[in-house]
Amino acid sequence: MPEGPQMVFLKEQLSHFVGETVVEAKGREKGIPYDLVEGQALVDMKTFGKELLFCFPDFTIRIHLVLFGKYAIDSTLNRALQLGLVFENGEVNFYACKCRFIKEPLDKMYDWTIDVIDKSFNPQKALEKMVLKPRQLICEALLDQNILAGVGNKIKNEVLFRRQIHPESLVGEIPVEKLQTLIEECVKLSFEYLDWKREGTDNDHWEVYKKKECPRDRVPLLKEKIGKSARSCYFCDKCQKLYIPDNF
Ligand SMILES: [Zn+2]
Structure with missing residues (x-):
């Protein structure tokens, strides 16, 4: 299971997506309103413990890689896609992970x-x-x-x-x-x-x-x-x- 530093490192690998707009959101994660995510600009990325947070103006998408989660940057893996975010300058795909759509302000949810x-x-x-x-x-x-x-x-x-x-x-x-x-x-x-x-x-x-x-x-x-x-x-x-x- 990835630990906090690995998630901070992943965030750094994805930093070029900050400021970019989601061209396509896809996957089999049921809790994500894909239509709503598309067209939104990623304003920030954060981590909390073992969680990665994609911050949009009105909501956040949280990724937890749990025990066997995987991700691919600008490529895909031969397994069922849980959540993929395509930006104009590349894409990130997550597998075997937990994703959650969060409407609440993060400062209310997390004790940093x-x-x-x-x-x-x-x-x-x-x-x-x-x-x-x-x-x-x-x-x-x-x-x-x-x-x-x-x-x-x-x-x-x-x-x-x-x-x-x-x-x-x-x-x-x-x-x-x-x-x-x-x-x-x-x-x-x-x-x-x-x-x-x-x-x-x-x-x-x-x-x-x-x-x-x-x-x-x-x-x-x-x-x-x-x-x-x-x-x-x-x-x-x-x-x-x-x-x-x-x-x-
Ligand atoms: Zn010893």
Whole structure:
């Protein structure tokens, strides 16, 4: 699933469509009024967490690539088109994704201060929300899009490794200052990830995600599906400390 930085990178790849008019809107997404979209000028593009937003004067089209979503710029893929937007200077096509037509003002729908890559991101608010669920596993708290919008499985695994915290640690057992540095690391890594996307080197930088060996200890990494969401965790049980109660 694409994470926040990947969506910002996609937005940058589509920036030449801003200011252009939709010549044709097509696809099988039922909630989109295709006739209404055609003839409209794209005034802006934004992202919120893992969502991409096409902003028109009176409405927004939201794209969420979910688990297996794909897109093609100025080309097509051999699969069922979910939504395609054709402009005079090119086109973008989305597949296996969720699309939504939004009439409400975006500032009413979104709290931009929870998006880790947004300039208004508020780390204190993230911390306050996180500690409200002290029994939650840290690997699940990091993926909560209502706390840290945009953080996905790659960022989750990497920040836990960098800050040396075991994914099965309970939020309430981790010292608050460690939670703070973990949240700071989510922001830092998101911007690094965006830079790597721009350079085309993002796959060269992961230390634990889909890796076999701990770069600190040179011992095998563990790979386990942890928590209710059962997302894969890659971690080292030698250098990542498990924070749980003594009587656990
Ligand atoms: Zn290690």
